Amino acid sequence: MGLAKRIIPCLDVDNGRVVKGVQFVNIRDAGDPVEIARRYDDQGADELVFLDITASSDNRETMVHVVEQVAGEVFIPLTVGGGIRKLEDIRRMLNAGADKVGINTAAVHNPEFVREAAERFGSQCIVVAIDAKQVADGKWEIFTHGGRKPTGLDAIDWARKMVSYGAGEILLTSMDRDGTRNGFDNRLNRAMSDAVDVPLIASGGVGNLDHLVAGITEGRADAVLAASIFHFGEYTVRQAKEHMAAAGIEMRL
Amino acid sequence: MNKVAVIDYGMGNLHSVAKALEHCGEAAEVIVTSDGDLIRSADRVVFPGVGAIRDCIQGLKDLGLDEVIREVARSKPLLAVCVGMQALMDHSVENQGVDCLGILPGRVASFQETFRQAAVHEHLKVPHMGWNQVHQTVAHPLWHGIRDHSRYYFVHSYYVQPTQQQQVMAVCDYGVPFAAAVGRDNVFAVQFHPEKSQHDGLTLYANFLRWNGAAL
Numbered sequence: 168m169g170l171a172k173r174i175i176p177c178l179d180v181d182n183g184r185v186v187k188g189v190q191f192v193n194i195r196d197a198g199d200p201v202e203i204a205r206r207y208d209d210q211g212a213d214e215l216v217f218l219d220i221t222a223s224s225d226n227r228e229t230m231v232h233v234v235e236q237v238a239g240e241v242f243i244p245l246t247v248g249g250g251i252r253k254l255e256d257i258r259r260m261l262n263a264g265a266d267k268v269g270i271n272t273a274a275v276h277n278p279e280f281v282r283e284a285a286e287r288f289g290s291q292c293i294v295v296a297i298d299a300k301q302v303a304d305g306k307w308e309i310f311t312h313g314g315r316k317p318t319g320l321d322a323i324d325w326a327r328k329m330v331s332y333g334a335g336e337i338l339l340t341s342m343d344r345d346g347t348r349n350g351f352d353n354r355l356n357r358a359m360s361d362a363v364d365v366p367l368i369a370s371g372g373v374g375n376l377d378h379l380v381a382g383i384t385e386g387r388a389d390a391v392l393a394a395s396i397f398h399f400g401e402y403t404v405r406q407a408k409e410h411m412a413a414a415g416i417e418m419r420l
Numbered sequence: 421m422n423k424v425a426v427i428d429y430g431m432g433n434l435h436s437v438a439k440a441l442e443h444c445g446e447a448a449e450v451i452v453t454s455d456g457d458l459i460r461s462a463d464r465v466v467f468p469g470v471g472a473i474r475d476c477i478q479g480l481k482d483l484g485l486d487e488v489i490r491e492v493a494r495s496k497p498l499l500a501v502c503v504g505m506q507a508l509m510d511h512s513v514e515n516q517g518v519d520c521l522g523i524l525p526g527r528v529a530s531f532q533e534t535f536r537q538a539a540v541h542e543h544l545k546v547p548h549m550g551w552n553q554v555h556q557t558v559a560h561p562l563w564h565g566i567r568d569h570s571r572y573y574f575v576h577s578y579y580v581q582p583t584q585q586q587q588v589m590a591v592c593d594y595g596v597p598f599a600a601a602v603g604r605d606n607v608f609a610v611q612f613h614p615e616k617s618q619h620d621g622l623t624l625y626a627n628f629l630r631w632n633g634a635a636l
Contacts, residue, residue: 169552169553169593169594170548170550170551170552170574170594171550171551171552171571172550173550173551208618213550213551235435238435238436238439239439239443240443242436242439242440242443242615242616242617242618242621242622243573243616243617243618244573244575244613244616262435263435264435264436264439266436266616288470288471289470289471289472290547290577291470291471291547291549291575291576292470335547335549335575336549360543361543364532364545364546365545365546365547366545366547366549366550367545389545389549389550390550419551419571
């Protein structure tokens with residue numbers, strides 16, 4: 168009995184539509200974020216992450232409406248990432264009904280932004296997203312621009328700094344594993360989880376349900392994030408939670 | 421008319437609290453307001469809160485809402501949520517110590533300090549974030565239809581230590597046992613977020629919207 172580990176489905180949203188091949192049986196519209204959010208909520212998702220991948224900032228307003236609609240129907244925590252660069256961006260997302268925002272590249276360019284955001288809105292809603300790539304044995308560096316651009320920043324040191332600036336949670340994506348379906352980089356997850364006192368969300372590489380288990384048991388993550396295994400209808404969130412519970416992990420069922 | 425006022429004092433996500441109350445379908449009218457008169461004229465009041473306690477108390481005082489909340493606590497059903505719950509106590513250790521509203525006797529302590537003092541060896545993350553089990557320690561109208569040990573969504577680094585044990589309505593465990601809900605008479609307060617706790621959260625809000633303010 169105690170705090171449950173979390174499963175967090177992630178939805179990529181482009182111009183108000185969920186992309187990256189979401190397929191459900193009996194779903195009216197596979198690209199509608201509200202419909203998909205409702206589906207995951209029914210299946211027992213513990214939280215949802217929406218990643219706004221809209222290229223043009225002119226269309227960012229669309230994401231605000233998506234969040235408003237989802238928040239009016241789905242009563243679990245919602246995190247919005249992508250394009251969060253100013254305090255005003257955060258305020259708009261929180262007012263629309265988001266509970267947390269993910270700050271990624273903007274934190275690398277301007278670390279003070281994280282401090283200001285945490286002071287203004289509280290650490291509980293500031294998730295710092297880190298995209299890390301292994302550069303040597305037991306050493307990971309932060310990359311931006313989808314893993315193309317090195318920053319010279321050590322991922323673990325950076326996370327510690329971000330927590331000291333007020334980050335309330337770390338969302339850690341392994342760029343080596345992202346999209347491979349070979350499982351999380353659990354050496355990275357474990358090094359990160361041991362290094363910071365705030366909760367860790369592991370991301371990147373989930374291809375089956377055992378990978379989710381390993382993220383918790385080997386990676387010591389507090390939450391696991393996955394996209395494709397749920398989107399393609401291979402597994403429901405509920406199946407994933409039951410599998411993790413059967414492996415002895417505390418889950419909300 | 422069943423009019424519920426959600427107190428707005430500039431502390432974040434009121435949208436989801438208001439939406440969740442509307443979703444329950446029990447309230448004829450949900451108003452989000454910082455107007456003391458509107459709050460006084462409502463049938464029941466929700467006092468939400470996120471963020472730091474100093475800003476919370478200061479925001480209330482700047483708007484003259486500290487006195488309004490004291491009045492409400494004497495006269496009609498009041499539900500305080502998260503930092504709203506903490507604000508009802510006497511004092512919080514957050515932000516180098518802040519005097520709170522003193523509506524319920526007790527203090528607000530820090531998980532980090534408690535873990536240090538109690539030598540909790542397990543690496544427990546702070547904030548306490550996620551779905552944890554809530555054990556109902558008393559029968560109360562707000563628990564109606566909710567299974568004991570149901571999971572609610574928490575996100576907090578500080579927790580309430582009420583002076584009077586009979587005011588504890590539910591407990592939770594995170595390294596140490598702590599009060600997940602406290603109350604007396606027409607006042608009820610929860611550390612978790614019902615508006616983010618799916619069905620069981622909405623049930624609690626629906627119970628509050630039907631509550632006549634009597635403890636049993």
